[in-house]
Amino acid sequence: MSSLVEERAPQTAGRAARLAMLDALGMPLLAILLAFVGGALIIWATSGDFGTVLAAYEGMISGAFIKTRGFSETLVATTPYIFLGLGLAIGFKAGLFNIGAEGQFYIGAISAVWAGIVFTGLPAILHLPIVMLAGALGGALWAGIPGFLKARTGAHEVITTMMMNYIAFRLTEFLVSVPLRDTLSSAVQTLRVSPNAELWSLWQIPQRLSDRLNALAVAIFFAALALALARWFVARGDMATRLTLSRRRVVVGGTGLAVGALAFFGLPALTQVWWPFSDQYDRLHIGIVIALAAAAAVWWLMYKTTLGFEMRTVGANPSAARYAGINISRNILITMALSGALAGIAGTIEVLGVSICRCLPLFFSSGYGFDSIALALLAKNNPIGIVGGAFLFGAMRNGADLMELNSGVSKYVISLIQGLVLLFVAAPSMVRYLLRMRAARKIEEEAPLTRGWG
Amino acid sequence: MALASPPIASVRQTHGEATTTLQATGITKRFPGVLANDRVDFDLRQSEIHGLLGENGAGKTTLMNILYGLYQPDEGTIFLGGQPTQITSPHDAIAQGIGMVHQHFMLVPPLTVTENIILGQESLQPATRVLGRLSALDRRGAAARIRELSHQYGLDVDPDAYIKDLPVGAQQRVEIVKALYRRAEILILDEPTAVLTPQEADELFVIMQSLVRQGKSIIFITHKLREMFAVTDRISVMRGGKMVGTTTPKQATSEMLAEMMVGRKVILQIDKAPAHPGAVILRVDNLQAQDDRHAMTVHDASFEVREGEILGIAGVQGNGQRELVEALTGLRHVVAGKVELLSQDITHATPRAITELGVGHVPEDRHKHGLVLTFPVRDNLVLCTYYESPFARGLVINAAAIENEAQKLVKEFDIRTPSTDTLAGSLSGGNQQKVIVARELDRPVKLLIANQPTRGLDVGSIEFIHRRIVEARDRRTAVLLVSAELDEIMTLSDRIAVMYKGRILDTLAASDATREQLGLLMAGVKGGAHV
Numbered sequence: 001m002s003s004l005v006e007e008r009a010p011q012t013a014g015r016a017a018r019l020a021m022l023d024a025l026g027m028p029l030l031a032i033l034l035a036f037v038g039g040a041l042i043i044w045a046t047s048g049d050f051g052t053v054l055a056a057y058e059g060m061i062s063g064a065f066i067k068t069r070g071f072s073e074t075l076v077a078t079t080p081y082i083f084l085g086l087g088l089a090i091g092f093k094a095g096l097f098n099i100g101a102e103g104q105f106y107i108g109a110i111s112a113v114w115a116g117i118v119f120t121g122l123p124a125i126l127h128l129p130i131v132m133l134a135g136a137l138g139g140a141l142w143a144g145i146p147g148f149l150k151a152r153t154g155a156h157e158v159i160t161t162m163m164m165n166y167i168a169f170r171l172t173e174f175l176v177s178v179p180l181r182d183t184l185s186s187a188v189q190t191l192r193v194s195p196n197a198e199l200w201s202l203w204q205i206p207q208r209l210s211d212r213l214n215a216l217a218v219a220i221f222f223a224a225l226a227l228a229l230a231r232w233f234v235a236r237g238d239m240a241t242r243l244t245l246s247r248r249r250v251v252v253g254g255t256g257l258a259v260g261a262l263a264f265f266g267l268p269a270l271t272q273v274w275w276p277f278s279d280q281y282d283r284l285h286i287g288i289v290i291a292l293a294a295a296a297a298v299w300w301l302m303y304k305t306t307l308g309f310e311m312r313t314v315g316a317n318p319s320a321a322r323y324a325g326i327n328i329s330r331n332i333l334i335t336m337a338l339s340g341a342l343a344g345i346a347g348t349i350e351v352l353g354v355s356i357c358r359c360l361p362l363f364f365s366s367g368y369g370f371d372s373i374a375l376a377l378l379a380k381n382n383p384i385g386i387v388g389g390a391f392l393f394g395a396m397r398n399g400a401d402l403m404e405l406n407s408g409v410s411k412y413v414i415s416l417i418q419g420l421v422l423l424f425v426a427a428p429s430m431v432r433y434l435l436r437m438r439a440a441r442k443i444e445e446e447a448p449l450t451r452g453w454g
Numbered sequence: 455m456a457l458a459s460p461p462i463a464s465v466r467q468t469h470g471e472a473t474t475t476l477q478a479t480g481i482t483k484r485f486p487g488v489l490a491n492d493r494v495d496f497d498l499r500q501s502e503i504h505g506l507l508g509e510n511g512a513g514k515t516t517l518m519n520i521l522y523g524l525y526q527p528d529e530g531t532i533f534l535g536g537q538p539t540q541i542t543s544p545h546d547a548i549a550q551g552i553g554m555v556h557q558h559f560m561l562v563p564p565l566t567v568t569e570n571i572i573l574g575q576e577s578l579q580p581a582t583r584v585l586g587r588l589s590a591l592d593r594r595g596a597a598a599r600i601r602e603l604s605h606q607y608g609l610d611v612d613p614d615a616y617i618k619d620l621p622v623g624a625q626q627r628v629e630i631v632k633a634l635y636r637r638a639e640i641l642i643l644d645e646p647t648a649v650l651t652p653q654e655a656d657e658l659f660v661i662m663q664s665l666v667r668q669g670k671s672i673i674f675i676t677h678k679l680r681e682m683f684a685v686t687d688r689i690s691v692m693r694g695g696k697m698v699g700t701t702t703p704k705q706a707t708s709e710m711l712a713e714m715m716v717g718r719k720v721i722l723q724i725d726k727a728p729a730h731p732g733a734v735i736l737r738v739d740n741l742q743a744q745d746d747r748h749a750m751t752v753h754d755a756s757f758e759v760r761e762g763e764i765l766g767i768a769g770v771q772g773n774g775q776r777e778l779v780e781a782l783t784g785l786r787h788v789v790a791g792k793v794e795l796l797s798q799d800i801t802h803a804t805p806r807a808i809t810e811l812g813v814g815h816v817p818e819d820r821h822k823h824g825l826v827l828t829f830p831v832r833d834n835l836v837l838c839t840y841y842e843s844p845f846a847r848g849l850v851i852n853a854a855a856i857e858n859e860a861q862k863l864v865k866e867f868d869i870r871t872p873s874t875d876t877l878a879g880s881l882s883g884g885n886q887q888k889v890i891v892a893r894e895l896d897r898p899v900k901l902l903i904a905n906q907p908t909r910g911l912d913v914g915s916i917e918f919i920h921r922r923i924v925e926a927r928d929r930r931t932a933v934l935l936v937s938a939e940l941d942e943i944m945t946l947s948d949r950i951a952v953m954y955k956g957r958i959l960d961t962l963a964a965s966d967a968t969r970e971q972l973g974l975l976m977a978g979v980k981g982g983a984h985v
Contacts, residue, residue: 235854305849306841309833316826322785323815323823324837325806 028378028385030431031424032392039417043409055407063402064395070402072284076354078394080105080346082291084372085390086298087139087342089381093302094335095315100146100161101343102369103168104139108344109351110172111138113360114180116193116352124196124208125217131197132348139344140337142168147336151329157336165369176362188362199353201285202277209268218267223260225293228300230255285353292387294342299383301338311335343369371397371415374422393418472499474536475671476521476552476640481530483516490516491527492695498640503662503672505686507679509715509912510883513695514675518642521673522554523547553633554642559625563618568597570617571632596635603634608664622770623654630661634670641665642673647681651770652940652973659685677913678941679708691715716913724920727928729948731760735901735932736782741791743774743781750789751777753956759901764923764933766947766964770976771938774956776818779905779936783815784808785823795901809838814894818905818936820883824890827879831871832860834878835893859896867892868918884915891919895926902926905936920946940972954978 040053047053064074084101091098115134119127146160180190200208208214233239234248243251277284302308314321314331322328346368351360375393379385396418400411424431476498483491491513498504508514519525521532523541531538534550541547547554561570577596578589597613604611609627617625626646633641643662647655662672662685674686682689683703690700691714698714712720736759743752751774759765769775780786782793784805793801795811809815817823825834836845836856844855860874869888871881878886887907894902904923908916923946927933937943943950944964951961952975959975978984 304851304853306846306851307849309840309851313826313829313837316828317822319822320824320826320837322805323783323817324840325804325809327804327806 027428027431028380028389028425031378031421031428034424034431035417035420038420039413042416043407043413047409052407052409056403056409056413059403059406060396060399062399062406064399067402069279069282070398072282074391074395074398075288076283076285076394077397078390079285079287079291079353080350080366080368081372081375081390081393082288082295082387083342083346083349084368085375085379085386086294086383087339087346088372088376089379089383089386090298090302090311090342091335091339092376092381093315094311094331095318096147096150096332096335096339097158098143098146098161098336098339099158099373100143100164100168100369101339101346101372102366103161103165104142104340104343105347105350105366105369106168106172106364107142107347108135108139108340109347109360109364110175110180110190111135111344112197112348113190113193113351114175116197116358117180117191119197120194122194122196123213124211125213127194127196128199128217131193131352132345135344135348136341137344139340139342139347141340143336143340143343144333147333150336151332172360172364173362176360176364180360182359189357190359190361192357192359193352197352198358199285199287199349201283201353203280203282205277205286206268206271206275209271215264215268219260219264221293222263223256226259227252227256228296283354285349287349287353290349291390294345295383295387298342302383307334371418374418374425378421378425380425472502474498475500475534477533477536478517478521479531479533481517481520481527481532483513483520483525483527489695491520493530494692494695494697496690496697498671498673499687500671501666501669502687503666503674503685505682505689506673506675506692507677507682507689507711507715508692509677509914510910511694511912512692512715514692515644516695517692518554518644518673518675521547522552522642548636548638551637551639552642553636553638553640555626555629555633555644555646557645557648559629561617561625561628563616565617566613567611567615567617567620567628567631568593568600568613570628571600571613571635572596575636600631600635603631607634607668608661622649622772623651623657626650626658627661630665639669640671640673642675644675645677646674647676647678648938649771651976652969653977655681656684679711680941682706682711683708693717712913720913720917724917724924724945726924726946729763729927731763731948732930733761734758735761735796736934737792737794738782739792739794741778741781741793742789743777743786744789745777751956752781754791755953755956755958756791757951757958757961759932759934761900761932762927762930763948764927764935764946766943766950767934767936767953767958768940768943768950768972768976769938769953773953775905775936775938775953777956778953779815779818779903779934782808782903782934783813812898812900814897814899814902816887816890816894816902816904816907818909820886820890825878825886827877829878830875831864831869831878831881831889832856832874834889835860835863835874837893839893839897863889863892863896867922882912884911884918887911887915887919891922895922899926899931901932901934903934903936906938907935908937908939908942916942940969940976944969944972952976 036057040057043053043056044050063070065071084105087104088098088101112131112135115131116127119130122130142164143161146155146157146164149155149160150157176190177188182189182191209218230252234243234251239248302312310321310326310331311334313324313326314328318328350366350368351364352358355361355364371393375389376386379389396414400414403409403413404411474497478494478496481491481494481496482489494513494517496517506514516525520527521541523543523546526542532541533539539550541550541552544554562573565573572591577592579592600611600613603609604627609631611624611627611631617628620628626649630641646658650658662674666672676682686703688700688702689706689711691698691711693715709720738758739756741752741755742750745751755774755778757765767775767778777786781788784800784803784807788801791801792799795808795813798811800808800811821827826837833840833856836859839845840851840856845852845859857874863869864871864874867888869892870885878889881889891907902923907923908919911919920942923933923935935943935946944967947964949961950964950967950972952959952972954976955978959978959980962971
């Protein structure tokens with residue numbers, strides 16, 4: 001009722017903040033809990049035996065965390081979820097419902113493989129960034145087409161990205177089985193990428209770091225990280241007033257340099273002496289570190305830059321964005337390209353770090369891109385939430401096999417539980433009803449996911 | 455069926471000579487965190503027009519929604535004709551003889567007047583009644599009754615006309631007939647004059663008086679003091695969920711009512727020195743623009759605004775004002791004509807280019823264009839300048855600078871907010887509007903375009919915003935003020951242009967213009983002839 005809004009006194013800040021906090025954290029957790037309860041009911045109903053429920057969940061937990069390489073495989077599955085979730089979250093925040101992540105993932109993978117094959121003899125410090133860039137560009141281009149169509153003609157991105165998925169699947173199949181095919185292999189798959197384009201598994205690190213150039217690459221990564229952290233630290237209120245600008249620059253630069261130097265000289269030596277990862281069958285790779293850095297970068301982009309401000313404004317209120325002078329067409333293009341680039345990197349990492357043949361096989365089954373829609377919604381498009389949600393989804397995906405083995409429950413129950421999570425997240429009022437909770441009245445900063453088809 | 459005669463007995467009450475037909479005592483209604491109605495007493499006598507006055511958020515809509523059955527009171531009793539009763543739904547309210555004419559009409563444009571009126575209460579042709587829900591409608595009988603009712607109460611309504619072809623005033627009469635058709639004895643009119651010209655409002659008052667003469671009773675909600683004096687028998691004022699008091703037009707003065715409404719002394723007239731117009735800032739030549747359905751709603755509009763003056767554009771809502779303002783600010787495509795700002799052609803410039811040339815824009819719809827409700831107050835205060843120094847350096851936002859600016863503006867413009875981190879959507883309308891005005895006036899603007907800058911605001915906020923607009927003028931800013939509130943136009947403007955059906959019909963000096971003259975122009979009558 002309009003009068004409800006009209007005749008409401010502003011809530012006190014503290015109470016509102018607490019409610020917002022509870023809603024931001026509590027609702028997703030409740031949704032997860034309810035989804036698992038729902039999953040249990042379905043397993044119980046289909047098997048007629050409550051013991052099966054326990055066996056299934058016990059198998060899932062064991063498969064995801066306890067069995068040999070269980071935990072590291074969970075992290076392996078978490079990595080692409082993080083990238084894809086971030087990509088979708090950027091789109092959702094800006095009001096674009098990109099459901100073509102799966103296709104962008106494939107195009108990213110094939111672009112990266114191509115760049116991994118055609119360039120040879122490059123050192124890893126060059127080749128690895130090149131393949132990542134190729135994957136990102138492939139995904140960006142693929143998502144950019146629907147972005148362009150939307151900006152130009154108003155074609156709805158849900159339709160176009162969905163259709164672009166099918167084109168991506170068939171195009172990848174063609175590229176794998178004709179131009180990039182490894183004709184010597186009996187399986188239909190692409191050529192193997194150059195070893196320097198591979199993403200390092202963790203057990204390989206000591207060996208990889210013995211190469212000075214690789215050590216330099218790692219040092220640059222850590223130096224950049226330290227620089228960003230130091231910059232954030234000195235910009236905080238207290239420090240900002242205590243130190244002059246030039247003094248702050250010295251502190252920031254010094255920290256970056258010191259950490260870089262320490263990493264360059266220290267890490268190779270350290271890893272020779274002590275390194276916990278030695279299992280050669282462990283597929284855990286450095287992608288997880290890059291993914292965490294990406295989550296931080298996306299958070300920074302969304303909340304600390306003018307571009308992020310524009311994207312959020314367009315998502316929250318396109319009319320106000322236009323009024324404020326924001327170029328909406330340009331914003332749609334950039335958002336879609338960024339969203340696709342992150343999906344493309346997910347594909348890149350999957351094929352260069354996880355695929356056993358370090359190539360793209362014809363039957364490269366993923367499904368990551370579709371799951372990530374539920375993931376981004378669950379995380380309410382919050383980068384930190386994405387990391388947590390990706391871990392949950394990774395664990396479920398990884399635990400599914402042992403669950404099926406131990407209890408005989410089909411592993412597709414996982415999709416069912418994910419579906420329930422999505423259902424409960426998308427309908428918080430239903431959760432409230434189920435749990436008899438009183439609605440916390442507030443206005444959410446959330447991109448509307450049900451906007452007209454115009 | 456609700457067609458039975460409503461149970462209103464004539465029970466003489468203790469006070470005075472008149473009969474009380476509806477009485478509410480001790481009505482309390484709580485919403486989470488808000489006491490919307492606090493032990494409110496209200497009574498309506500037979501054949502009277504009882505005005506209900508109050509600012510937004512005073513609780514008058516809640517009270518009316520309770521009387522109309524949309525809400526149930528937490529405490530308190532409603533008496534109809536002396537008998538305690540419960541009104542459980544709008545349907546129930548109608549059955550008990552209470553009708554409501556909402557501010558936003560509840561009519562279906564592609565249907566005829568008759569169809570709209572009988573909607574939900576269709577009378578059927580007796581011969582076909584056996585067919586149940588498939589029986590034929592008795593349109594002719596209904597139309598006859600509508601004619602009879604409109605004749606009886608002096609309501610000019612053609613039963614066969616289509617709603618979409620009717621002007622707003624006629625649509626309102628249809629709403630009234632709809633209530634009468636349902637045998638309403640008590641009519642609640644919620645801000646009925648908001649969409650009318652002064653002459654149409656006067657016509658409505660004649661109808662209202664004719665209704666009460668024939669035994670109906672009316673609750674009349676408005677925030678315009680003038681109308682209270684024009685038409686009511688008694689006036690009740692609400693503030694902060696409480697009933698402040700009841701008086702009569704004879705005993706009350708405008709100042710007194712305003713004070714009851716706001717709780718403190720209010721200056722109704724803005725002190726305004728004569729304008730000293732300077733160079734032309736904005737020149738509009740033969741501007742043409744279309745609305746969203748590609749109908750031409752701005753025809754050959756030409757005018758200019760000079761520095762240090764306020765040009766008011768008067769007109770009934772929906773005469774092309776919105777499209778005009780959007781065309782001037784780059785939000786709408788200009789079909790033909792020319793817009794010049796400081797001798798620079800901005801006809802096809804982007805909104806950002808126009809902003810950067812020094813135009814401030816207070817948009818008509820603060821929720822749609824003016825604010826991002828889900829963003830904090832802080833971000834809304836830099837919505838148009840977030841990318842400029844010092845708020846950003848290159849791509850990176852300087853949160854501290856934005857916070858400083860926000861703190862400064864919150865203090866300077868008296869924005870009542872718990873913090874700069876509070877979401878704009880949780881502020882009251884007046885404070886939301888202050889956020890916009892603060893943002894648009896803080897820049898060194900050469901032209902301020904304010905479209906309906908005080909719509910729906912409380913008296914205190916209106917006073918504040920009016921003062922700021924006049925101050926901007928005194929700082930040599932050119933001001934284009936668009937408003938459907940004639941009082942606002944007459945209070946603030948130095949010159950007044952009247953817009954009718956997309957044309958600027960005439961431009962008058964504010965000092966010479968009379969309400970009657972402007973009212974005629976707003977209705978499209980110029981020099982004695984209808985345009």
